[in-house]
Amino acid sequence: MAGTNLVGPEVDALELGVVLRALADEHRRSVMTELAADHTDGERGCNSFALPISKQTQTHHFRVLRRAGLITEIDYGNRKGIRLRRTDVESRFPGLLALLEAEHQDDTAPR
Amino acid sequence: MAGTNLVGPEVDALELGVVLRALADEHRRSVMTELAADHTDGERGCNSFALPISKQTQTHHFRVLRRAGLITEIDYGNRKGIRLRRTDVESRFPGLLALLEAEHQDDTAPR
DNA sequence: ACCTAGGTACGATCGATTTCGTACCCGAGT
């Protein structure tokens, strides 16, 4: 069965304050840098990020990212998918994803 | 008498997490959007931003911005100057100031 | 029908952050 799409605000309604607050947290930013660096933009599983936090907290973080308009969540009932809203984010905040992608380089290959 | 320059971390030591946490606050971001939009990059007075908060809280916010490496504070003893570290920020986080500048348009001329 | 894995709802806790009150410092001008 196809999952239900959970989408945040429309492109025009994205607010920089909400986005920056979402990116201020280390865990959420690590998710976003990974998504920004992967240009295939495929659907990702929620636990493919290996976050060192409980699942309740993960629920919280992914919801924050969705409400900020950065990702789309696909609800399958028993599992969940994540997808980066690349074109939306890039059109509203050009250059933001590039900043996150650059940060991902630092994570994998420290300077 | 020339004031004492209060500078934050070196360019290479700037961390995206610290910067984003600094920009997460509305008051600090309003200061930064104004600085980013003013390309003369002149020295600004601390109370030229008309922040609706007490001066103790302003001290706090400007210190956060300085420690994040976004601004330089010039201490004259009885007053203080603020200067954007444009080249440093732009070289470490290219595109970030453009995002803030775009936000400043929204503040002055709402979409 | 049951169990299981993944996710959510609700609430509590703990820590960080914002804010301000009080007191004090500094330099400029009178």
Next chain:
DNA sequence: ACTCGGGTACGAAATCGATCGTACCTAGGT
């Protein structure tokens, strides 16, 4: 020497945010 405006130091209060315990839901497989 005094005052005044602008800024800081310190600490307390209040607020916000991240985290998790408990309980519950959902789809898939046995």
